[in-house]
Amino acid sequence: MCSLFRSANPMEKGSRRCGGGMDCNCVSDLLLTPPVPALWTPGIAFPDWAYKPESSPGSRQIQLWHFILELLQKEEYHGVIAWQGDYGEFVIKDPDEVARLWGIRKCKPHMNYDKLSRALRYYYNKRILHKTKGKRFTYKFNFSKVVLVNYPLLDMASSPFLLAQNHFNGGSAAPDCSPVTPEALQSLFPRLPESARGGSLFERAGGPQGPEGDKLRLDAFPFLGSGAPCYSKPPSLLGPYPRNPSFDYPWGFNPYLPGAFSLNNCPKLPPGSLYPSHFYPNPLQSSLSQLPHPFSSLLPPGDTGERGGGQTGGTNGTAGGQPRLCIPPYPGSLSLSRTEVGSGGTGERERGEPNGQASSLGLGLGLGLGLGLGLGGVGLGSAGGRQSPSERRGGVKQDPESDSDLEITDLSDCSSENENEPDFAISKEARLSGRPQILEAKTTTDTGKQKHLN
C-alpha cells in the first residue's frame, strides 16, 4: 500500500519519481482492501463489492471519475475543483492543476487538461459524466449511471433509489436493467434491518410480476413516502422534460424531474436531512441520525452522524471504520420542511430550486456517488519530479488547518501508469441506444482527418 503524504497541501510535492511507468512505482493495491474510509462521512454503508477489486474484473486502481470525486470532496481542493450549480455538477476551476494532480496520481507527468478532458469525454459515452454546455470546465456526474453500471440488476425506473429517466428509450426503464429484486436491495443495503430485508421488502401488487408487479414495502422504506409514484415507475418519468428535454440529461437520470424522487409524491418524507452532512458545507450540517429509518440504523455503533457539531463539511468520516456514502452538496437543499417538501415545484428545475434538487436526489444519487467514493480513499499523489516548471502550478488554496484532513497517496511506489481499473463498462448496445443523437449528429469524417501515426 502506498504510503501517504502527510500533507494536505497538494503543492507540497515530494521529489518523487514518477515517470510513465518505468520508474514509477505506484503500488497497485490501493484498492485491494477496503480503504480506510478517510474520505467518507456518516452515511450509508457502501455495498461490500464497492471495495472489492473482483467487483470490477481486472480493476483495482482509481479511475478518473473517482479521482475527481476525491478532489471534490476535499476542501483543500475547492479552489481547484468544486461542486457548483446543479446537483452533481462541478467546475474545474484550475484545469491545469487538476490535470497535474491527475497526472501525479497516474504517474503521467505530462498530463494536461487537454488530455484529462479527453479522458472525461471518454465518460460521455459511458454516461458517467457529461459536459455542462455553456459553462467552462463544468461537468456533471450522472450518478445513476454510476450505480447502474454497478448494479445492473436494478431497474432504474422502478427502483425507489434509482428512479431514472431515459430520454432515449422514451423514459422507460433502462433496457439493460432488470427489475429491482430483494436480492439486489440486500446487496445494496447489506445492513438493512432484517425486518426490511428479503422478500418482505416487496409486496405483491396483484399484477404480473416484474418491475411493476412487485412493489417495495413502504414500511420498509418509510422515507420513501406512501405514494406509489415514489417506488413504482412514475408516469411522469415518461413525460417530456420541461427544460431542454432532449439533452439535459442524455443518459438517464434527471434529478430534477418531478417524478424522480418527487417529494410531492412522498409526503411522508420527514423534514431534515436526506443526506450525510458531509455534502452540506457549513452551516448546512445535517445529522445522519436524522435520516429516516432504516438509514439511521446503518450508523456504526456510537456514531450518531454528528461528528463534532459545526464541523464544516468534514471530509474524513472515519468514525466506525465503515464506508460512507457521500453526496455532493447542494446549497440550500439540506433542510426540507414538510412545507418545502410539499411545495417542490415540478416545472422550473433550474438552479434556483434547491428543494426540487433535494427532492430528487435522494438515495439513488447518494448511492451513485457512494459507489464512486467507495473506491476512493486513496488520496492524491504528488510526484512532480519530472514535471517541467511550466507544468507546475502553484498557489493551490490550502487550508492550513486541514493538514490532517487529507493524506495524499504517496506515489513513491508507483508501479505502472495504467493498472486495471474498476469496470464501469456498459454494453455497447446500451451506449448506442443511449446516444442516438451523437451517432446522427456526428459530422466528423475521417476523410479530412490525418491519421495520427505517432
Next chain:
DNA sequence: TGCGGAACAC
C-alpha cells in the same frame, strides 16, 4: 474551449 477519431499503452 470543447469535441471525437485514432493509435497506442498498460
Next chain:
DNA sequence: GTGTTCCGCA
C-alpha cells in the same frame, strides 16, 4: 477496459 496521446475540426 481505461485511459493517454495526438490530432483536426468547430
